[in-house]
Amino acid sequence: MIISSYNKDGIGDVLLVMTKSSVAKDQNFETKGKITRIFNVLTKKTVGYNFFDSSDYFSINANGPLTLNTEQISILNNFLLKQGFTDQLEGDEAPKFIIGYVKECISHPNSDHLSITQVEVDNQQVVQIVCGAANIAVGQKVVVAKVGAMMPDGTAIWDGELRGEKSRGMVCSAKELGIKEEQVKKGILVLPDSAVVGTEFQK
Incomplete structure (x- = not known):
């Protein structure tokens, strides 16, 4: 990766x-x-x-x-x-910004504002993502920055851990995606029901 x-x-x-x-x-x-x-x-x-x-x-x-x-x-x-280096790079051309579906959302046991979500992404894979947005909920279609993504501000997305819970990716807000905030509500970007889970997100 x-x-x-x-x-x-x-x-x-x-x-x-x-x-x-x-x-x-x-x-x-x-x-x-x-x-x-x-x-x-x-x-x-x-x-x-x-x-x-x-x-x-x-x-x-x-x-x-x-x-x-x-x-x-x-x-x-x-x-x-x-040049004498022994490491070899391994690429991955799969899209990194995917439309996901929030299948489960529970309160983080060690935080008063974080949620632990189970989000379906591409190929019906389900990943755990810790999210701090107040508006996240079960049944939403959202934008997921998968591990290996780079955000518009240069932030790289890697496997991580928040307050002791593993997090594999990020559920994105409009601001994080470079979308003007006045065009959408604050918090994570919630997509319409017509959005197709597992497909690449296009701004």
Whole structure:
């Protein structure tokens, strides 16, 4: 699982690839050629790569989050090997913003405002998501940012835990999706009954 982004105007011709959740204080890095590997200082495991002069690898038409295809992943893996890195990237082209259905919603035992939900996403998979929105309820069709998604503000979605309960993804509000709030009610974005569960959400 990787999360990728590219913003030439903001940081230059650098492809950012994240492979694990990490915080800056726990990171160190090593550079070989035009590739910088970021790793956890305690575990030594890779948490991401920066590919400099990335247009040398392939053309990127993006300004923000992007999904790398199989061919692009293969090209990057070849460059990693040529520079002496042993890790190999594993891509996932499946949509990351999915229309979900809230099948269950209970109060979090260790919080007065969080809810533990069971949400059906694509391929009838049900995932547990801890949600802080007051308006979430059973029977709603909602937008789910799956693990591997990157939000418009740059936040990466990884497996997590809130107050001791596992959370795999995020139920999104309009603001988090970059939709003007005045167009919808506050809280999570509740979709009409006509929305098809398991399909990709399109703004």
